[in-house]
Amino acid sequence: MNVAYHLEERPDAHGDVESSLTAAERALHAEGDLQTARWWFDLAYSAAERLDDGPAMARAALGLGGVWVQEHRTAAEAAMVRARQRRALAAVDPAGPLAVRLRARLCAEEDYRRGTHGTVLRALAEARESGDAVATAEALSLAHHCLMDPRYRELRLELAQELIGQASWTGRRSDVLMGLLWRSVDLFLAADAHAERSLHELRDLLAVEDHLAVGFVVSAIEVMLAVRAGRFAHAEALAASCAERGHAAGDDDAVGWYGAQIAVIRWYQGRIGELVPALEKLVRTPALGSADYAYFAVLAVAAATAGDQHLARGMLARLRGAGLAELPRGRSWLAAMHGVVEASHLLDDAGTAAQAYDLLVPFAHLPMIASLGVACFGSTHLTLGTAALTAGRIDTAVEHLGQAVDGNLALGHWPAVVLSRLRLGHALTLRGGAHGEAARAELALAEQEAARLGMALPAWTAPHTARRSGGPVAVACRRHGRQWRLELAGRSALVDDSVGMRHLAVLIANPGREIRAVDLVTGPSLPDEGVSGDEAVSAQPLLDDQARRAYQERLSQLEAEIEEFESLDDAQRAAASRAERDWLLAELAAATGLGGRARRFSDSEERARIAVGKAVRRALARVTASSPVIGEELRATVHTGLRCSYHPR
Numbered sequence: 001m002n003v004a005y006h007l008e009e010r011p012d013a014h015g016d017v018e019s020s021l022t023a024a025e026r027a028l029h030a031e032g033d034l035q036t037a038r039w040w041f042d043l044a045y046s047a048a049e050r051l052d053d054g055p056a057m058a059r060a061a062l063g064l065g066g067v068w069v070q071e072h073r074t075a076a077e078a079a080m081v082r083a084r085q086r087r088a089l090a091a092v093d094p095a096g097p098l099a100v101r102l103r104a105r106l107c108a109e110e111d112y113r114r115g116t117h118g119t120v121l122r123a124l125a126e127a128r129e130s131g132d133a134v135a136t137a138e139a140l141s142l143a144h145h146c147l148m149d150p151r152y153r154e155l156r157l158e159l160a161q162e163l164i165g166q167a168s169w170t171g172r173r174s175d176v177l178m179g180l181l182w183r184s185v186d187l188f189l190a191a192d193a194h195a196e197r198s199l200h201e202l203r204d205l206l207a208v209e210d211h212l213a214v215g216f217v218v219s220a221i222e223v224m225l226a227v228r229a230g231r232f233a234h235a236e237a238l239a240a241s242c243a244e245r246g247h248a249a250g251d252d253d254a255v256g257w258y259g260a261q262i263a264v265i266r267w268y269q270g271r272i273g274e275l276v277p278a279l280e281k282l283v284r285t286p287a288l289g290s291a292d293y294a295y296f297a298v299l300a301v302a303a304a305t306a307g308d309q310h311l312a313r314g315m316l317a318r319l320r321g322a323g324l325a326e327l328p329r330g331r332s333w334l335a336a337m338h339g340v341v342e343a344s345h346l347l348d349d350a351g352t353a354a355q356a357y358d359l360l361v362p363f364a365h366l367p368m369i370a371s372l373g374v375a376c377f378g379s380t381h382l383t384l385g386t387a388a389l390t391a392g393r394i395d396t397a398v399e400h401l402g403q404a405v406d407g408n409l410a411l412g413h414w415p416a417v418v419l420s421r422l423r424l425g426h427a428l429t430l431r432g433g434a435h436g437e438a439a440r441a442e443l444a445l446a447e448q449e450a451a452r453l454g455m456a457l458p459a460w461t462a463p464h465t466a467r468r469s470g471g472p473v474a475v476a477c478r479r480h481g482r483q484w485r486l487e488l489a490g491r492s493a494l495v496d497d498s499v500g501m502r503h504l505a506v507l508i509a510n511p512g513r514e515i516r517a518v519d520l521v522t523g524p525s526l527p528d529e530g531v532s533g534d535e536a537v538s539a540q541p542l543l544d545d546q547a548r549r550a551y552q553e554r555l556s557q558l559e560a561e562i563e564e565f566e567s568l569d570d571a572q573r574a575a576a577s578r579a580e581r582d583w584l585l586a587e588l589a590a591a592t593g594l595g596g597r598a599r600r601f602s603d604s605e606e607r608a609r610i611a612v613g614k615a616v617r618r619a620l621a622r623v624t625a626s627s628p629v630i631g632e633e634l635r636a637t638v639h640t641g642l643r644c645s646y647h648p649r
Contacts, residue, residue, distance in 0.1 A: 017056045020044035024063050029174040032213035034066050035250025045084060054091030058098040061088040062138075065105045067178065067213055069112040069145045070289045073252050082109065097132035104135065108142035112291065115328025117146040133169035140166060141178050148331035150189070150363050157186045177205060177214045185372045188221065191365070191411060196225075212249035219245050221373035223261050228376060230414040230453035232265050239265070255287040256295065257374045260335075263298050264375040268415040270456025273306030273492065280311075293319065294332035294370060297339025304346035307493040307627035316343055316352060324355050334363065335370035338377045345390045346491055348629060353390035360384055364400070367411055378416025379407030382423070389427055397427040418455055421446035474648040475634060477508040482557075486623060486630050493627035498554060498580070500619030503612055507638060507646040514643040518608040554580075580618065606642075613640040 024040030027033040041063035048056035061084045065071065072078040089102040104123040111120045120143045127139035140163040147156050164179035180202045187195035199221060206215050219242040226235035239261035246254025259282045266272040279299040282288070288295060300315035319327065319340060327333060337356055344353040360380055368377040377383070385400035401424035408416040421442045428439035450457050476487040484501045486493045486508075495501055503520045558577050565574035616638065624631025638646050 017044050017047045017051065017053060020047065021056060021059050021063075024060070028063055028067065029172050030209075030211075032067070032174065032177075032211035032215065032249060034071065034213055035248075037063060037066070038250065045088075049087075052091075054088065055098060057084075057088040058092045058102060061085040062098070062101055062105060065109075067141070067174065068251075069108050069142060070291065071252065073289050074286045078109075082106065097130060097135045100127050100130045100132060100135045101138055104139040104142055108146055111146045112330075115291070115330055117143065117149075117152075120146045133166055134172070137163055137166045137170050137172070137175045141175075141182065144182050145331075148333075149329035150334060150366055151329070153186060153190050153366075157183065157190075160186055173209070174211065174214075177202070177211050180205070181214050181217055181372075184221070185217070188224075188373050189366070189369055191367050191407075212245065213251060216242065216246045216249045216251055216254070217372050220257055220261070220371075224369070224373050224376050227261075227264055227268070227415065228411060228413040230268075230455075232269060232454060236262070236265055252287045252289075253371075255285060256282065256292055257371070259295070260298065260370055260375050263302070264370075264377070267301070268453075268455055272302045276302045276306050276308065276311070291328060291330045292332065293327065294336035294339060297336045297343065300343035301339050301346065304343050305492060307491060307630070309347060309628055312343055312347055316340065316347070316349070320352065324352070324359060331371045334360075334366065334368045334380065335375065335377065338368045338383050341383045341387045341390070345386050348390070350391045353387040357384055357387035357391065360387070364403075365407075367407075367413075376411070376413060376416075378411065378413045378420065379404045381407050382416060382420050385420070385423060385427070389423060389430075394427055394430050398424065398431060401427055414449065415453060415455060418446050418449045418453065418457070421449070422457055474511055475508055475630060475637075475646075477505050479505075486627070486634075488627075488630045488633060491627050491629055493623050493630050495619070495622045495626055496557075498615070498619055498622070500615030500617070501622075503616050503644070504619050504623075504634070504638065504646075507644055511646050511648050514645045516608075516643055517612040517641065520612050520644060521608045609640070609642050612644060616640050616644070 020040050021044045024037050024044055027040060028037035041060045045057060045060035045064065048060055061081070064081045064084060070078070072081050085102055085106055089099055089106070092098045092102075100123075104120065104127055107119040107123040111117050120139070124136075124139040124143045127135040130136070140159050144156050144159045144163070147159070160179055160182035162179075163182065164176060167175035167179055180198065184195060184198040184202055186192075187198050199218065202214070202218060206218065219238070223235050223238045223242055226232075226238055239258055242261070243254050243258040246257065259279065263272060263275055263279065266275055276299070279295065279302050283295045283299055296315045296318050300312045300319070303309075303315065304312035319336065321327075324337075324340065327336065337360055341353055341356045341360075344350075344356065360383060364380050364384055366380050368380050368383060369375070370377075381400045381404035385397045385404055388394075388397035388400060401420055404420035405417060405424060408414075408420050425439045425442035425446060428435040428442065431439075446457065449455075478485055480494060482497050483494045484497060484505060486495065506520060507515065558580055561577040562574050565571075565577060617640075620631060620635055620638070623634060634646075637648055638644075
C-alpha cells in the first residue's frame with residue numbers, strides 16, 4: 001500500500017465521499033491496485049452511509065467486490081462486504097444501472113460459491129437489456145469467472161470477445177485489459193495455437209501502462225510457460241517475482257498460486273515429497289477460497305510420494321466426499337483431477353483412478369491447467385493413460401499415452417513429454433509380446449530428455465499390473481545421507497540407517513542371488529589357500545571393525561533419540577529405540593571376548609542366521625511404517641535363513 005498516496009489524498013474528517021470514490025475507482029480500474037482501492041472504497045462507504053447517500057454507497061460497495069469473484073476469503077470479511085452490497089442495493093433505484101451492477105455482483109458471488117452459473121447468466125441478460133455499458137461489461141467478466149468449467153470453453157470465449165467490444169463504450173481501460181486477459185486464458189485452456197499471440201498483445205498494452213491485477217495473472221502464465229519449457233530454475237525465480245506482484249496488487253491468490261507453482265516445479269524435479277509440511281500449512285490458510293480444493297490433491301500426491309500413506313489417503317477421502325462427480329467443476333477442476341489420478345497411482349488405488357478416468361474422458365483433448373494459467377500438467381491424455389495404467393487397462397493406457405506424447409509435443413511441454421514417454425514405455429513393457437523394442441525406445445528417449453531437463457524419473461509405475469503380467473518389479477535402494485531411500489512404483493520410503501537396512505541394501509542390490517547370512521554379517525571372504533571354506537568362515541570375526549563402529553555410531557544415535565522421545569513424552573517411540581539399543585548392546589557383548597577382542601564364529605552359522613533374521617525383520621518393520629506398500633512387497637520377496645535372498649516378483 002502506498003502510504004504517501006493515502007496521506008496526500010485522504011479526505012477531511014467530514015468525509016469527502018466523491019474524492020474517495022474517484023481515488024478508489026482510479027486505483028481499481030486504471031491501476032489494478034486492489035489493496036489501495038479497497039482502502040478508499042471502505043472509507044467512501046462509511047462516509048456515504050453516514051450521509052445516507054445511496055448511490056455513493058452503491059459505488060463503494062461495488063468497488064469493494066474488486067475485479068474478480070471471491071476476492072474476500074475470510075468468512076467474516078466476505079459476509080461484511082455482501083451485507084454492504086445488499087444494503088446499498090436497497091438504497092438505490094431498483095431499475096437503475098447501479099442496482100443492475102449490484103445484482104450481477106451478488107449473483108456471481110453466490111454462483112461461484114455454489115459452483116453454478118444460472119443466476120449470473122440471468123443477471124448478464126438483465127445488464128444487456130439495461131443498455132448500460134459498464135453494467136454489461138462487469139456482468140460479462142463476472143459470468144466468465146463463473147463459467148470456468150471446461151465444458152463451457154466456447155461460451156467463455158464468446159463472452160471475452162464481447163467484453164473486448166464493450167470496452168469501447170465504457171471508456172474504462174480495465175475492461176479492455178480484462179477482455180484480452182480472459183481471451184488469452186481461454187485460448188491457453190483450449191490448447192489453441194494462437195494463445196501466446198494473444199498474450200503478447202496483452203503484454204504490449206501493459207508495457208505502455210501497468211495494471212497490477214491483470215499483470216499478476218500474466219506473470220503467472222509466464223511461470224507456467226517456463227515450466228513447460230523445462231526451465232525449472234528460471235520458473236522458480238519467476239514464481240517468486242509473480243508472488244511479489246500479487247502481494248503488491250493485494251490479491252489473496254498470491255499465496256496459493258506461489259504454492260501451486262513451486263509444487264509443479266518440484267513435481268517435475270522429483271522432489272514434491274519435500275513440500276509436505278508447507279502444503280499441510282497451505283491447505284489450512286484462509287487465503288485459499290472455498291473453490292480451491294485442488295490443493296488437497298497436491299498434498300495427497302506429495303504425501304504419497306514421501307511415503308505417508310495415511311495423510312495421502314486422508315486427502316483423497318476429502319476430495320471424494322460424496323463422490324468425485326460431485327466436485328464443483330471450477331477453475332482448478334482439471335488440475336485437481338490430475339492430482340487425484342497421480343495420488344491414486346502412487347497409492348495403487350485402482351477404484352479411484354477408474355472413477356477419475358470416466359470423468360475425464362470428455363476432456364481428453366484439453367491440457368490440464370490450474371486456475372487462470374498458474375500451472376500446467378500437460379495433456380489430459382497423460383492423466384487418462386496413468387488412470388488406465390493404475391486400473392490395469394493396459395491397452396487403453398497405451399492408446400492414451402501415445403496421444404499424450406503428441407499432445408505434449410504440440411504444447412511444447414517438455415517435462416510432460418518425458419513423463420508421457422516414460423509411462424508409455426512402461427505400458428508397452430507390460431503389454432509384452434512384440435512391443436519390447438518400442439518400449440525400450442520410449443524409455444531411452446525419456447531418460448535422455450529427463451537428464452537434459454534435470455528431472456528425476458520414478459523407478460517404476462504400476463507394481464500390481466506388472467505382477468499380473470508376469471514381469472518382475474524390483475525395489476530400488478540407495479544411501480541418502482544417514483538414511484536409506486527405497487523406491488517402488490513412484491512410491492518412496494526414507495528409513496534410518498541400521499544394520500538390518502545394510503543387510504537389505506545388499507540383498508536388493510543382488511536380486512535373485514543367494515547370500516550366506518555369515519557373509520552379510522562379516523562381509524564375504526575368499527578362503528585362504530589350503531584352508532577349507534568352513535574353516536575360513538569360522539575364522540571370520542562375528543563383527544568386523546567396520547561393523548562394530550557402525551553399531552557404536554547407531555548406539556549414540558539411539559541414545560539421542562531416546563532422550564528426545566522422552567522429552568516429547570512419546571513413550572511408544574522411546575520404547576522402540578530402547579529395544580533396538582538393548583539388542584545392539586547384546587550383539588556387541590556377544591561379539592566381543594575378553595579384553596575387547598572380537599569373538600570368532602563357532603563351527604556353525606546358526607548364530608549368523610539368527611542375527612541377520614532379527615536385524616532384517618526390524619528393518620522391514622521400519623520400511624513398512626514409512627511405506628506399507630514397499631514394506632509388504634519386501635516382506636513377500638526377502639527371504640532370510642542360512643542363505644538369504646531377494647526375489648522381486
